Amino acid sequence: MALWDCRKTIVLHDNRWRCDHGWDIDLDDGSSNYHIYNNLCLNGGLKLREGFYRTCENNVLVNNTLHPHVWYNDSDDIFRSNIIFAPYRPIQMREWSEVIDFNWGVC
Numbered sequence: 001m002a003l004w005d006c007r008k009t010i011v012l013h014d015n016r017w018r019c020d021h022g023w024d025i026d027l028d029d030g031s032s033n034y035h036i037y038n039n040l041c042l043n044g045g046l047k048l049r050e051g052f053y054r055t056c057e058n059n060v061l062v063n064n065t066l067h068p069h070v071w072y073n074d075s076d077d078i079f080r081s082n083i084i085f086a087p088y089r090p091i092q093m094r095e096w097s098e099v100i101d102f103n104w105g106v107c
């Protein structure tokens with residue numbers, strides 16, 4: 001069912017993002033089927049909440065990190081090969097996802 005409303009993958013790549021009052025990239029409330037890569041996030045980091053099939057790779061999260069919030073079991077999310085500047089900031093995580101690996105932290 002997660003792919004019923006978004007059958008083609010939404011791609012966010014090669015962008016520069018900055019948010020001073022929230023997250024630079026904020027996938028909230030069931031946002032599913034995303035490929036997020038080669039982005040520069042300058043302040044707010046990356047938030048993934050309650051979705052499926054999201055791959056985030058080769059992003060640089062300056063002054064921030066990944067914010068995994070309330071992931072579903074078996075969400076098939078992937079967070080790999082990113083550069084982060086702070087430890088992960090999970091909220092209400094029951095299980096981690098498919099792959100969270102090969103990230104480099106400057107913390």
